[in-house]
Amino acid sequence: MTVNVFLDDYRHCPQGYILAKDIDECIDLLERYAISHLSLDHDLECKTRNGLMLVHYMVKHQLFADSITIHSANSVAGKQMFRFLKEAQNQNLMPRTIRVSLRPLPLR
Numbered sequence: 001m002t003v004n005v006f007l008d009d010y011r012h013c014p015q016g017y018i019l020a021k022d023i024d025e026c027i028d029l030l031e032r033y034a035i036s037h038l039s040l041d042h043d044l045e046c047k048t049r050n051g052l053m054l055v056h057y058m059v060k061h062q063l064f065a066d067s068i069t070i071h072s073a074n075s076v077a078g079k080q081m082f083r084f085l086k087e088a089q090n091q092n093l094m095p096r097t098i099r100v101s102l103r104p105l106p107l108r
Helices: 021-032 051-061 075-090
Strands: 002-007 019-022 034-040 066-072 099-102
Touching: 002 021, 019 021, 021 034, 021 051, 034 051, 051 075, 066 075, 075 099
Parallel strands: 002 019, 002 034, 034 066, 066 099
Antiparallel strands: none
């Protein structure tokens, strides 16, 4: 079964996506399903377990989606997440076929 996942603890989940409100829920979905599109926020309710920590975990454990979008409105952290994933691709730690994009969403 292929699903789309939206990691965010504030915004409404788009139709056609499964909502993960924290990185543990997101990791569980990455481990259980093939994910077509993964859309990630950085700033989550738990300040110490954020989107950057998730992308580090994903690369370390080789848990990916067909495409990944960083939608965080936190421009500095969102760019860090994007650069980390692109560097992982450049170092062959992540498949180059995965589309990675940075498309911040407004909070409202």
